[in-house]
Each structure stands twice: as C-alpha cells, then as structure tokens.
Amino acid sequence: MGGIIVVGVDGSETAKKAAESAKDLAAGLGASLHIVSAFDSDRTEVFGSGSDRWIVSDADAAEQVARTVAESLGRDVTVTYSAARGRPADALIKEAVRMDARIIVVGNRRMHGIGRVLGSVANSVAHNAPCDVYIANTYDAD
Numbered sequence: 001m002g003g004i005i006v007v008g009v010d011g012s013e014t015a016k017k018a019a020e021s022a023k024d025l026a027a028g029l030g031a032s033l034h035i036v037s038a039f040d041s042d043r044t045e046v047f048g049s050g051s052d053r054w055i056v057s058d059a060d061a062a063e064q065v066a067r068t069v070a071e072s073l074g075r076d077v078t079v080t081y082s083a084a085r086g087r088p089a090d091a092l093i094k095e096a097v098r099m100d101a102r103i104i105v106v107g108n109r110r111m112h113g114i115g116r117v118l119g120s121v122a123n124s125v126a127h128n129a130p131c132d133v134y135i136a137n138t139y140d141a142d
Helices: 013-029 058-072 088-099 114-118 121-128
Strands: 004-008 032-039 044-049 052-057 079-085 103-107 132-136
Touching: 004 013, 004 088, 013 032, 013 058, 013 103, 013 132, 032 058, 032 088, 058 079, 079 088, 088 103, 088 121, 103 121, 121 132
Parallel strands: 004 032, 004 103, 032 079, 103 132
Antiparallel strands: 044 052
C-alpha cells in the first residue's frame, strides 16, 4: 500500500504519543512517516561573540523538535522530518500537500471541553485536509 503519513509535533508528550501512533500506522500500512514541527516567525537570536557566534532561528528550533521525535521512534519505518512555517494546522496541511501524503495523524489534545468549541489543531486539520485524517487518542486511559 505504501504512501506517506504526516504527523505534527511540538515537543509535548501528547504530540509524542500521536507520533508513536503514526509510526504504528505507517508500519501497518507499509508507509513512510514524515514528522513536521511548525514555527510562526522568522525570528533569530545570536548567541556568543566574535568568531564564536551561533544564529538560532525559530525554524531551527522547530526542526530540532521534529528531529528529536524522529530519532526517538526507532527504525521500524522510514522516518523523515522537517520544519514548516505557519500556524500548526496550516503548516501540517501544507506539508501534507507538499509530500502528497496519504494520511495526516493528529492528537486529540484540546478536543474536549471548551477547546472543542474554540477549535484545535485536530479540528482544523480534519476540516481542511487534502487527505484522510487519523485522530490519535493522546489522553491517558485512567
């Protein structure tokens, strides 16, 4: 069957759970997994002085989040990662279009209570995605 599954991460535990669900789904479908972390601006910061200077941008930080999750998922499936500019839902959809993704996986964080009324990344993706959407249960089963 194959294809590409896209999942968004932000460094949170719930996003990590969604990524783990996406990995399991990719393994079951024989698909590859693409991990995306969104960033809002082109802000940069300079650290150090003289010739020992590092420039760190929001894009770099987002890519580091995606890379860290990608590296933590093991080697059961082919995993790639990237940073994408925009609000999380928009960035995830943009990457899904760019990658010609088969499925977008999102967590269900903020889909309960008032978040359900005000909206969430999962709601935005589900209503605007160009492909199937899988909503992973990221709440602890107590």
